[in-house]
Amino acid sequence: MRVVTFGFQTWGHRTLSAVLDAGHEVTLAVTHPVSNNPYEMMWNDSVEQLATDRGVPVHLAKKPDDALFEAVTAAEPDIIVANNWRTWLPKSIYDMPRLGTLNIHDSLLPRYAGFSPLIWALINGETHVGVTAHVMDDGLDTGPIIAQESVAVGPADRTVDLFHRTVDLIGPLVARSLGELEAGTAQPIPQDPAAATYFHKRSDADSAIDWSWPADAIERLIRAQSDPYPNAHTVFRGERLAITAASVSTKRYGGTPGRVCVPDGEGIAVVAGPDAWRGGNPALVVERVRTADGAEYPAAKILGDSGAYLGA
8 A cells, every 4th residue: 555654753663664564655754853852852763764764755744734735645645654643633634545544542542542641551550551553533542443452561560661562562553454454354443432531741740749649659650750751759848859769568657648757668658648647548668769960869868767748
């Protein structure tokens, strides 16, 4: 088939590679210009470089415009395949090919439509994450599903671990989906709107620890925001303090959420959770922290038995 790809960073790179390796003719690769956005500098395998190396014409665009529409029209695709295209795509483009547009999204739709699905899924304690290939429609990640692949989430997994596992699913998923669409054997499954969840883009505020959360949820937030992502953080004596490693206590602690309590195992227990004054909650055992200057320390060296209130 004649294919136009839309994609950026490692997700787009894997997608373009899969389409080419499956033997399809890529008549145009659309990607974004390189940026200095910290998130866009992570997992930044270049779609432009891969396309150039493989002899595929490239069109750079920040957002849809007349030039993009004309370039896609001239490429005469049978289908568009998109993955990590960062801006809205109009119907005039996604509905242009005879087979429409196949979008690749790194969640098990209809749950976790939108942004940063792996981070949100890890925070929420999901047992599996994955990748979905679906036909694009006028909603965001809402079109009929062509195929899905999933992987299990382990008890110590970080977002970086889930990234590497799910990005390896892209190639086989793209090849299988295109093969079924080309053969006419694909059986699109409509998404159930009642089961759908949508998540917004994450910002620095979303990584701030809310000590009224249960300790296990805070521990998952810390793993979800582990390097190379911006770390989960709190405030200690007026200064920002990132928490890079933590666990959940086996003991129960009571008091005010965020109160630095006593040494516990390899770290310092901090009171956490709703109704904490009742004394029925595990604490978050903070094990390692990173100060505003980027230096990392055992939590006991910074927090000690200070009795401080974190996050104030």
